[in-house]
Amino acid sequence: MSGLTVARRLDWDEEESYFHSESDIKLRVDNVTKEFYVKGFGKAPDQTTVIALDGLTLEVKRGEFLVLLGPSGCGKTTLLDMFAGLSFPTSGSISIDGQPIKEPGLDRGIVFQQYALFPWLTTFENVEFVLANNNAPKKERVKKVKELIKMVGLEGFENHYPYQLSGGMKQRAAIARTLTFDPEILLMDEPFGALDSQIRELLQQELLHIRDQTGKSILFITHSIEEAVYLADRVAVLTARPGKIKQIIDVPISRRERLESEDIRSDPLFSETRHLLWTLLRDEMSKSQEIKEGKAHED
């Protein structure tokens, strides 16, 4: 394993010092396996079992930005759905603050790749939606919504409908809406995957600012190595399906450096980390390709 590390900068240890005890663990999956039972049809009527995750163990610490990086189909969304309380493990346990996750809750905000906005509501109304349904007083609500719209850089677009917004703007609105109920944890499933690269980089930068301002714990899914290095305190690399942890990498770039550097992507530590992740992922990508090709031969 010695070849698979990157140099550390000194001030990184200062930042890690608040991750100490059991109570600093926000989310935990312990030895989780998830199987799907797929009904056959036509010439292959038998039920088949898809093992999406196999004995996966992982923790997300309080205030941490953890990125899950893995090839397509390795079970990333399956894991996020379980953290969201939308599905449950076949075996193993999954918990938030030490309590088993049994249902969705406002302590977890989710941002999907598709912009989950209501097309018939304006930006303001979309962001206000959850608060309006919570019967929060109108004055407070308006103040909060205005603050959040400003935080995500959508001032001036309050009265636009989703069809009048670009992809990046829709995703900003979706992030603002998730922040309205002040969840402790953000679960983000390839939220910038559909955006072009410049807008994507801008939103990545703004997400780091939002994290800095709000201190939220973030579990972020991507299959982009570059995005993982730019955002993550730690990157958990998953194996090809059935997904389990291949390796967890500490990204040796401080939060301050990311926020203040003009071009952190050209930093040698950035390239080193990217290369390390690429090496880890390359093997898994080829395995995942083999799984697909194998399947094609069977068909």
Ligand SMILES: Nc1ncnc2c1ncn2[C@@H]1O[C@H](COP(=O)(O)OP(=O)(O)O)[C@@H](O)[C@H]1O
């Ligand atoms: N509801 C489901 N029924 C059957 N198979 C599923 C279901 N959800 C996911 N899968 C399978 O589980 C595996 C992991 O899927 P997913 O978590 O969506 O992968 P990822 O998000 O990493 O691309 C895939 O092989 C997928 O086809």
Ligand SMILES: [Mg+2]
């Ligand atoms: Mg997915």
